[in-house]
Amino acid sequence: MRRMKTMEGASCNPLGISLRASGGEFSGPGRRVSAPERGLLKSMLAALGNPSVALVTWGGETITGKAGEPARIKVHLRDPGALLRLALDPQFQFGELYSSGRLQVEGDLTELIEAINKAQGIRKGWACRLLGLVHAPRSNLLGQSTANIHHHYDLGNAFYRLWLDDQLLYTCAYFPEPSIGLEQAQVAKMDHVCRKLRLQPGERVVEAGCGWGALALHMAREYGARVRAYNISREQVAYARERARAEGLDDRVEYVEDDYRAIRGEYDAFVSVGMLEHVGRRHYKELGAVIDRCLGARGRGFIHAIGTDYSAPLNPWIERRIFPGAYPPTLREMMEVFEPAGLSVLDVENLRLHYARTLEHWLARYEAAADRVESMFGPLFLRAWHLYLCGSLAAFRGGHLQLFQVLFQRNGDNAIPWTRAYLYDKTEVPWNAPKS
């Protein structure tokens, strides 16, 4: 029987992750699996389409699927209860067990999740939908939204600084070339957004959900816009205000600690990057009404959000432990924002692979900072967020998640771009030719 002190030596993670098991050393061979347990383990592998994955039991036995080839990834189940939980509610319990260390992965976690996702197919069966009801997303009524957002975004700026880019953009970057760095790609994303909106000096912009404030500053600094940016995360707003002051942009950028539903005033452009995921589908019409109310006659708008190709709830573990209240809509569902509000969709771009690339960067930085994360929040948190990043990467790579950028304008307004060629005129690309 094989013993492992940690996962380190055995890991074939290409990014070189070194995540320790929670309980220190394994406690040696436990009892052998019973016949029903063996049947369960076998049928779990079969349900996954017998991928190149082996299950290693608490007693040290290795169970493989029908495929004869040696398993590239080993999943260690540390006690019989872990097996039972996994069998009953895999979508939720995989995350719980991985976080607590009762399930350990020897090999590439992202690759494992990709294999599982692939085996499940794009559309999940009825059993998963049933579990989806059990794990229904948290509500996003006014007070609850604040609690939901606090759960995720107020973990402390120091934490996010460990693995995001230097401007703390926590949304999909745009890589004009796949090889450019994360910092460059986040600047390119901000330019892509501003150019889609055709921002002009002096224009008034409202931003719904501004994160740490980088886009608002970029619009003011690079495009001369006057920006009012809303966010319900106190820590993010405090950080953003400080940065605006430091850059001397606080006369042109105002950060408001409030919900998007509190937006008042009239603007030339509405922009929201990475907020729709937190709005909740029941509130799309309300968001549309807010946009309608705040856009001037010539107003344009832009929404950038994670979505899906098929209507399905977010993985329940991610929704419960990482993103309470989050829901990635289909494009069809997203239209519920625009259609009742008399808005016309001009352009939709799917940047799914750009989010996968973004996540590769985040994951590499996160793994490099694993020791610091663990010292800040402990091993359970370290593993939970590692799983969240790997799971997200697998989802964007495999097409379970999409990234939609939607550009819109008031219906019937003819002051719209004639073609999209202006977005790709290299002579104008700021990320390519930085301003002096």
Place this chain on the structure above:
Amino acid sequence: MRRMKTMEGASCNPLGISLRASGGEFSGPGRRVSAPERGLLKSMLAALGNPSVALVTWGGETITGKAGEPARIKVHLRDPGALLRLALDPQFQFGELYSSGRLQVEGDLTELIEAINKAQGIRKGWACRLLGLVHAPRSNLLGQSTANIHHHYDLGNAFYRLWLDDQLLYTCAYFPEPSIGLEQAQVAKMDHVCRKLRLQPGERVVEAGCGWGALALHMAREYGARVRAYNISREQVAYARERARAEGLDDRVEYVEDDYRAIRGEYDAFVSVGMLEHVGRRHYKELGAVIDRCLGARGRGFIHAIGTDYSAPLNPWIERRIFPGAYPPTLREMMEVFEPAGLSVLDVENLRLHYARTLEHWLARYEAAADRVESMFGPLFLRAWHLYLCGSLAAFRGGHLQLFQVLFQRNGDNAIPWTRAYLYDKTEVPWNAPKS
């Protein structure tokens, strides 16, 4: 009182149209309007928001709205029955009365329709929706589709040759620059489609609804594709086959006189330009299943169709007299094709103003060929189709209709373009640098 022999002298149509009234000369002053009739005329103008339009009665009286300025457009109602019909069912009767000559327009017809559309607003009231039920679109079950398509497309190639481009493309063109000609813009459109699909030599393409076959020939000639193109219009298919033979492309392009539901075989690309409008919303899932069935593992797809920003039936007169069974979907509704079929939307482009430009070209050619159209089909047809073209132009200009190009691929396929920059690389644009 003013008498008019024809509309000619009075017309301020910028395209110089000369459409004669059906009944020859006016028959001189008839009876004066009654008080209820006057009230009806006034309230019709008020309902339109009192635009710069005057109503001229059968008795020669001119009724204007509250606006004091002289009316730029005059609508002549030639008998009391015409007023009654117009008041009861304006959406349908305007077309009927205009076609029969019982309602005549002095001034720019497109401008009149734009004013009416604007006054009605983007969303029509409940009364129009009720009338929408009365005028529900024709079904698109297998046999009925053929009848519906025959109604419109089998009017004779000679008719369409009078006002379409030289390759007979009866769909929205693409104008990289607004000033280029219609012939150039239709070639640019075909290239835009082929480039979005990234067509490679030797690839197999299936086209659903191929019109007179120009796109299929273009894909074979310019991109080396092997194309099978379906169409249920007998006359169009006969024309397309003859053209393929004449060009020596009949070994690479096969035209099939059949419905899209009869598509068999496996293809690298699915393309459909201007057919979804005729599919009928109830059959979107069926169309998605056809696409799913015929696309190979690496298959891409493209649908180009007229749509709307809000769910509403097509104008009942257009649906009954011009396009039986037609329905322009919202983007949300279009997703009913893709979502159940496991297809991922990569790119949506709204080319509304390109359709307006296309219609300006068609309308100018149609008006220049008015005498020939009248000699072919008579004055009622001449006016009906003139109204249809003006009404379509007004609808695209005003945002009542949209043109959506949707590019899609199998969900989870990562062989997708990294960015859309390749579509705008001028060095590669064939319309700009014709092949030798």
